Amino acid sequence: MDVKKLKNFPAISISVTGTPPTPTGTWRRRTPVHQERLSPCTDLCPCAGNIPTWMDLIAKGNLDAAWRELTDENPFPLITGRVCYRFCEQECNRKGFDDRVSVGAVERFLGEYAIKHHLHPSAQLNQLMTPVTVAVIGGGPAGLSAAHFLARAGCDVTIFDENEELGGLLRYGIPAYRLPKKLLEQEISSMVIELGGKAQMRARVDRDALLRACEKFDHVVVALGAHKTRALFHVREEENLLNSGLDFLSMVSSGRVDGLKVEHAEHVCVIGGGNTAIDVARSVLRLGQKSGTKVTIMYRRSEEEMPAHKDEIAVAKREGVRFVFLTSPRHIIRREDGKRELRCVRMILGESDESGRRRVEEADGVEFTITCDLAFSAIGESSDVAAIISETALPHSEEDVYLEKVVCAGDALYGPRSVSEAIASGKEAAKAIIRRVTGVHHDVASKDVVREQEIKFHYLAKLRANPNIFLEHQLTQKGFRDFAETTRTMTREMAEKEAARCINCGTCIACNRCFDFCPDVSIIKMADNSYTINTDMCKGCGLCADVCERGVIVFDDMEEVNDD
Ligand SMILES: Cc1cc2nc3c(=O)[nH]c(=O)nc-3n(C[C@H](O)[C@H](O)[C@H](O)COP(=O)(O)OP(=O)(O)OC[C@H]3O[C@@H](n4cnc5c(N)ncnc54)[C@H](O)[C@@H]3O)c2cc1C
Ligand code: SF4
């Protein structure tokens, strides 16, 4: 370059000789801040750590590190990747641009990858916790999650469960076509048993047994779930003609349904509108496949009010489950030929109640009859934890002292909810015990959420999600293969591509764009790949914040600096 020719351009300072850039920090009227923020997906997931971080690691092909990052907060990705209602995807910042990122499907892939590659969590042995003994009552997702985090912290953990196998509703509620039992066992074994967690099965814990556990163990986690089937009070039964849907699913899981003769039924009715009703109906379809059993779900409100997950309703319809809405049985009788007659009435929706839900009332009281061979009640469950934990324990009594050792978790604590919420609650129970023992309390600073309007979409290319992500077998009633899984796990290539669609909202992935684009060389890259801003040099032009598509660099309030 001919330097002499540049003499005619005095307003621009170009260094060709290596002189340091002008410290333009004094010009600055606003200051950029480089800070980690919360993504909407992480904000909505009950049990995740930082979704953008493990998504970035997958996109870069570092699957082992991604699994470790993910399982630091959620020890059961293989399970949640299959059955979680994917709260994380609801507000994905990509949803208005092209498609939401399929976080759940990627999580499922990662969980399966870990099993295939024998990945194990590292125990974070904490010397203080080593002699501590903990009894966990209930081996569902809440109890298993508590056991995992306590065992990882070095506690001696024993799970007590009345069933024959661990898993709670994951094993005895959710059918195998949604969560294969072998995979469930593998993840429980890897994340609980191999960490040293012990299990005593067929061990029903009543009130006395709970007090004995409090005497013997330093701490007790109660995670009994919510299994009490709600009664259909308004239905008159002449004998016990209604079967419990939850008991039926438990029998299906244990392979003991022979007594009910479901496989020969012509028509089965399921009363209810939640997930239990859908799982009962789909299980009946499978058992009655050879005789072409017809299944009807009867719900007293309309489809929009159904508490079941929308995806589940759609799949049930596709498989052949029939729905009758705004219908409620009043009277059930047994006919001479053994069939049940459900005398029903039509319902109408009225005004909304305090919860915003529309009231339901009888339309005209005119009865009509639906005939079936079997009828299941699946109107929901409730917690009966009070049966073993006294709510009337007298203060300062011996019992009260024992019960101070108890921490409750999962559905037993707040009523029927979901698997990922139970996992989160079990983790919280473990943390509460760890806090009691160590006396160390970690305050987690709250971060603000990066919303869609802050994402720099002008730097992003539209990339539609692969339509085959769930690889669903589009089953019709003829297509069932017993209880074989109806969806398949994505391939590694698909998972890496999908993870690369993630914008990593609020998480710095060390892409270097702010560093490369800053005209004043004020972005400093540290040895650990983090970035800091040199305010002596930064003139507040805003380029760094503009090129950071994920909203990591923001400006503090219009700071009035250097006015003199
Ligand atoms: C049919 C069905 C389908 C569902 N599908 C989904 C789904 O797709 N996705 C989702 O997120 N959620 C789903 N849920 C909800 C989810 O399964 C529960 O919210 C979750 O399992 C609660 O976990 P938990 O550990 O609190 O309780 P549970 O899973 O109920 O586990 C409690 C454990 O405690 C044991 N126990 C109980 N009483 C005693 C006692 N006295 N002594 C010893 N052991 C005892 C039980 O044997 C059981 O193993 C579904 C629920 C049902 C019923
Ligand atoms: S646990 Fe559920 S909400 Fe959380 S990341 Fe997985 S699929 Fe999403």
Ligand code: SF4
């Ligand atoms: S783009 Fe990625 S980080 Fe952002 S909300 Fe969606 S899944 Fe979460």
Ligand code: SF4
């Ligand atoms: S531009 Fe890249 S390196 Fe800079 S803050 Fe954003 S993500 Fe991090």
